[in-house]
Amino acid sequence: MSSVDLRKLVSFLDKELALSEFPGDESINGLQVEGSSRVHRIGVAVDACDHVFREAAEKQIDFLLVHHGLIWGGIKALTGIMKTRVKTLLDAGISLYACHLPLDWHPVHGNNSRILKLLKIRQTGEFGEYHGRRIGYWGRTGREMSLKEFSSLVDRTLQTETLVRDFGRPVRNVGVVSGGGWSAIYEAAQYDIDTFLTGEPSHSAYSLAEEMKVNLVFAGHYATETVGVRAVGQMLGARYRLMTEFIDHPTGL
Numbered sequence: 001m002s003s004v005d006l007r008k009l010v011s012f013l014d015k016e017l018a019l020s021e022f023p024g025d026e027s028i029n030g031l032q033v034e035g036s037s038r039v040h041r042i043g044v045a046v047d048a049c050d051h052v053f054r055e056a057a058e059k060q061i062d063f064l065l066v067h068h069g070l071i072w073g074g075i076k077a078l079t080g081i082m083k084t085r086v087k088t089l090l091d092a093g094i095s096l097y098a099c100h101l102p103l104d105w106h107p108v109h110g111n112n113s114r115i116l117k118l119l120k121i122r123q124t125g126e127f128g129e130y131h132g133r134r135i136g137y138w139g140r141t142g143r144e145m146s147l148k149e150f151s152s153l154v155d156r157t158l159q160t161e162t163l164v165r166d167f168g169r170p171v172r173n174v175g176v177v178s179g180g181g182w183s184a185i186y187e188a189a190q191y192d193i194d195t196f197l198t199g200e201p202s203h204s205a206y207s208l209a210e211e212m213k214v215n216l217v218f219a220g221h222y223a224t225e226t227v228g229v230r231a232v233g234q235m236l237g238a239r240y241r242l243m244t245e246f247i248d249h250p251t252g253l
């Protein structure tokens with residue numbers, strides 16, 4: 001059975017995912033919990049939580065890459081839920097690797113570029129500043145679409161149920177920021193974006209979108225952030241000839 005040295009895998013990922021370009025990310029990106037020194041089986045998931053950790057342990061995964069890690073800002077205390085989560089990982093020898101903003105932004109493996117690619121929208125430029133860096137992209141659809149047609153395409157592609165607010169424009173220039181990226185709407189006029197696709201619904205976005213005449217498509221925080229980890233999983237599987245698995249634990253939010 002093929003395997004890879006944990007340190008080798010981590011240093012490859014740190015570089016490939018350009019972690020050093022996001023020093024201001026609140027997430028402690030990179031290896032957060034150290035497990036077995038050799039990796040035989042890789043798992044990817046959106047959220048670091050006990051449900052996912054237990055499933056990973058059952059599947060004998062020894063390296064788990066997630067978008068939302070366990071450590072934000074720093075370790076405070078390993079008590080309660082945090083103790084249980086870390087114990088599940090350590091008992092099973094699972095390493096936890098987190099990649100937050102770099103995985104929203106990444107031009108090849110990232111959530112936003114992958115969403116555009118899956119929707120067959122040509123990526124035109126960066127969009128959506130967050131903590132001083134643009135992490136989203138915008139692009140033009142191949143042809144003009146109705147908002148209904150576009151939102152059904154998003155539903156099918158991301159296996160989600162979008163929440164849509166129609167402010168009267170046909171879909172041509174689409175801006176995408178995954179997760180809780182609603183504030184990128186402020187930049188919509190700058191790129192003549194008519195339709196803004198993000199994850200989590202935000203009440204604050206409504207009036208701005210109405211006045212800017214930008215359609216809102218909320219596709220779910222979870223659904224918009226499955227694509228990046230899956231892309232990295234596929235890339236690692238091919239590179240190291242290892243079994244990789246996506247652990248799906250949808251929140252529906």
Ligand SMILES: [Zn+2]
Pocket residue numbers: 068178179180221225
């Ligand atoms: Zn997120």
